[in-house]
Amino acid sequence: xTAEGPRPELGGPVTAPASxxxxxxxxxxxxxxxxxxxxxxxxxxxxxxxxLAAIGFFFGRDVFERALxxxxxxxxxxAGRAPLLLAGGAVVLLIxxxxxxxxxxxxxxxxxGGYVRVNTGFIFxxxxxxxxxxxxxxxxxxxxxxxxxxxxxxxxxxxxxxxSAVRLAYLKMDDARQLRATILARAAGVTxxxxxxxxxxxxxxxxxxxxxxxxxxVGSLLLSEQSIFVVVGAVASVxxxxxxxNAAFYLYLIPAALGLAASYWxxxxxxxxFTAAISPDGIRLRYGLLDTQAQTLPxxxxxxxxxxxxxxxxxxxxxxxxxxxxxxxxxxxxxxxxGRTTLLPVGRLEDVMxxxxxxxxxxxxxxxxxxxxxGLHGLDSDGGFVTTPRRARLLAPLGWRRNGxxxxxxxxxxxxxRWWRELVVVPHQRTQSMALHQGPxxxxxxxxxxxxxxxxxxxxxxxxxxxxxxxxALFDAQSARARLARKRQTTEQWLAQVAPGAPELMPxxxxxxxxxxxxxx
Amino acid sequence: xxxxxxxxxxxxxxxxxxKYVTVRLVQWALGNLITVLVLSLPLLxxxxxxxxxxxxxxxxxxxxxxxxxxxxxxVLIPRQVRAIGYAERDDDLLIRTGIFFQRTMAVPYGRMQxxxxxxxxxxxxxxxxxxxxxxxxxxxxxQIPGLPxxxxxxxxxxxAARGEARLAGL
Numbered sequence: 001x002t003a004e005g006p007r008p009e010l011g012g013p014v015t016a017p018a019s020x021x022x023x024x025x026x027x028x029x030x031x032x033x034x035x036x037x038x039x040x041x042x043x044x045x046x047x048x049x050x051x052l053a054a055i056g057f058f059f060g061r062d063v064f065e066r067a068l069x070x071x072x073x074x075x076x077x078x079a080g081r082a083p084l085l086l087a088g089g090a091v092v093l094l095i096x097x098x099x100x101x102x103x104x105x106x107x108x109x110x111x112x113g114g115y116v117r118v119n120t121g122f123i124f125x126x127x128x129x130x131x132x133x134x135x136x137x138x139x140x141x142x143x144x145x146x147x148x149x150x151x152x153x154x155x156x157x158x159x160x161x162x163x164s165a166v167r168l169a170y171l172k173m174d175d176a177r178q179l180r181a182t183i184l185a186r187a188a189g190v191t192x193x194x195x196x197x198x199x200x201x202x203x204x205x206x207x208x209x210x211x212x213x214x215x216x217x218v219g220s221l222l223l224s225e226q227s228i229f230v231v232v233g234a235v236a237s238v239x240x241x242x243x244x245x246n247a248a249f250y251l252y253l254i255p256a257a258l259g260l261a262a263s264y265w266x267x268x269x270x271x272x273x274f275t276a277a278i279s280p281d282g283i284r285l286r287y288g289l290l291d292t293q294a295q296t297l298p299x300x301x302x303x304x305x306x307x308x309x310x311x312x313x314x315x316x317x318x319x320x321x322x323x324x325x326x327x328x329x330x331x332x333x334x335x336x337x338x339g340r341t342t343l344l345p346v347g348r349l350e351d352v353m354x355x356x357x358x359x360x361x362x363x364x365x366x367x368x369x370x371x372x373x374x375g376l377h378g379l380d381s382d383g384g385f386v387t388t389p390r391r392a393r394l395l396a397p398l399g400w401r402r403n404g405x406x407x408x409x410x411x412x413x414x415x416x417x418r419w420w421r422e423l424v425v426v427p428h429q430r431t432q433s434m435a436l437h438q439g440p441x442x443x444x445x446x447x448x449x450x451x452x453x454x455x456x457x458x459x460x461x462x463x464x465x466x467x468x469x470x471x472x473a474l475f476d477a478q479s480a481r482a483r484l485a486r487k488r489q490t491t492e493q494w495l496a497q498v499a500p501g502a503p504e505l506m507p508x509x510x511x512x513x514x515x516x517x518x519x520x521x
Numbered sequence: 522x523x524x525x526x527x528x529x530x531x532x533x534x535x536x537x538x539x540k541y542v543t544v545r546l547v548q549w550a551l552g553n554l555i556t557v558l559v560l561s562l563p564l565l566x567x568x569x570x571x572x573x574x575x576x577x578x579x580x581x582x583x584x585x586x587x588x589x590x591x592x593x594x595x596v597l598i599p600r601q602v603r604a605i606g607y608a609e610r611d612d613d614l615l616i617r618t619g620i621f622f623q624r625t626m627a628v629p630y631g632r633m634q635x636x637x638x639x640x641x642x643x644x645x646x647x648x649x650x651x652x653x654x655x656x657x658x659x660x661x662x663x664q665i666p667g668l669p670x671x672x673x674x675x676x677x678x679x680x681a682a683r684g685e686a687r688l689a690g691l
Binding site: 326432433434436439472486 | 525526527529530612613621622623624625626627628629631632656657658659660661663687
């Protein structure tokens with residue numbers, strides 16, 4: 001990584017005011033690959049189809065109804081003005097289409113010299129460039145309509161939680177995949193053969209790791225927290241209507257039922273056909289029934305991870321995994337992006353172990369199965385966990401035997417929850433800062449909380465009610481471990497990090513996933 | 522000031538300027554006195570027989586409770602200011618705050634994304650400033666208020682230099 005100024009950079013997108021000629025010249029020596037390209041010409045129509053469809057619907061329905069009823073298509077009093085109206089409509093349509101075409105014409109992108117650049121807008125121009133080695137995640141999204149036309153949207157995330165640094169909508173599916181391969185290859189530090197600069201970067205091979213069968217997905221939805229609310233709500237409404245004798249009460253439930261159905265459908269649509277694979281470029285996730293997504297998380301981009309098991313899933317041995325990734329941000333934790341921060345919607349223990357093996361290729365312990373297993377379902381000091389001292393059991397009457405931590409050489413594990421079991425894993429390299437908290441009650445029981453600060457996302461690592469002496473020791477030890485881990489990690493280019501300059505596709509620190517999976521599981 | 526239980530042992534804490542108490546007093550006055558005055562309005566109206574409701578005891582009790590709370594906070598201010606401390610270690614900056622709800626935070630220099638110095642109107646009058654550290658995490662709510670301006674500038678330069686030397690990615 002290169003330092004560019006006195007202050008460390010977050011590597012967010014740099015938005016510069018437009019220059020005179022619009023396009024900055026590619027730096028010398030990269031002209032061959034610095035070609036400016038446009039997105040697919042059909043993109044504005046695919047994006048603006050709602051508007052076009054609405055116009056078509058209003059005009060079309062009227063004409064259609066009149067034709068059905070055998071009436072003239074135009075009322076008599078309008079017939080005289082028809083050409084005028086038609087001309088007006090045509091002008092509106094023309095302006096819309098012209099706008100689409102101009103938008104398309106002025107949207108250009110370029111991958112060159114370690115940057116991806118995008119120019120947009122024709123009245124208010126915007127030029128944006130993002131550093132390739134700062135990529136946090138790269139997604140290919142296909143909404144249903146784009147999928148029908150064989151198009152895809154490419155999202156390039158840097159560590160700015162606000163919005164995607166680069167969104168290219170839409171490219172042909174093959175182009176999108178090729179662009180993703182190019183970006184990832186450069187971000188990884190793969191040096192292409194200089195004698196053949198035109199040759200595109202090869203797409204990294206991938207090895208499937210796990211998939212979620214639809215039956216399990218349906219089961220997980222039926223046994224979700226939401227379903228408990230549905231059952232409780234249904235019982236309450238039946239009781240209420242029986243006691244009050246008011247049948248119309250059910251009418252009020254219709255909107256709620258519609259909302260629930262939409263929510264279930266959304267989760268099903270998102271989680272359908274979920275597969276995870278490993279490639280040298282990182283973890284690949286694919287999912288979706290109608291709208292499909294393919295996410296790529298390069299190695300070391302996961303800031304924190306949470307494995308959770310609600311009590312309803314315990315008998316079936318299911319878990320789910322959420323992650324914090326710098327580019328995905330906090331706002332997405334709830335809405336559209338909840339799919340994007342899900343690393344595993346529902347999976348069995350061996351799936352969890354293989355995902356953990358992907359996220360932490362080096363678990364930093366001799367017995368990963370024992371340590372992580374204890375984190376998932378252990379009590380007391382199994383697997384080397386340090387739990388809340390007995391004197392503080394009044395503060396956490398259920399959880400005090402679960403609340404605990406252990407550290408491997410590469411990550412800190414924090415577990416909590418007797419019923420809602422949780423295990424949070426934070427790699428030492430990813431610790432930003434941390435704080436000890438102690439309130440008056442905790443002081444009385446001589447315990448303290450340790451909070452690790454990580455990027456915005458669904459995972460909030462907090463060690464609860466640890467003994468003061470253990471918490472202090474961990475505070476010091478964790479500073480030292482994080483410092484060591486930062487020193488070891490020297491570059492953002494993950495292949496160069498392992499073997500500088502070697503265009504090897506398989507990094508040494510990520511051996512074939514099958515071996516790792518066996519080692520873990 | 523004595524070291525609290527959750528502070529790492531053997532740290533020589535730097536304290537912020539005692540003049541920062543004045544800043545806190547102004548903030549306290551703006552917040553609490555206005556609250557007490559607003560809550561006293563019903564009492565005034567009841568005494569002037571403009572309002573029939575609330576009963577007199579309620580009209581007295583509410584502002585009285587607010588006043589007691591405000592005075593409690595006022596009494597705590599000097600101790601709270603004395604509880605703020607920071608220490609520059611080799612690889613991270615320690616910041617501690619609070620007396621009832623204590624917090625000790627460690628921010629590694631290599632993780633700092635940028636450093637802000639803010640000066641409010643009262644602080645400017647007293648020659649103080651507030652230093653804010655930002656990392657890639659929104660949870661890092663690290664600020665040192667009440668630094669003398671020269672110390673703030675020195676600390677900022679020091680942090681920037683150390684951050685550059687120990688620069689790390691995300």
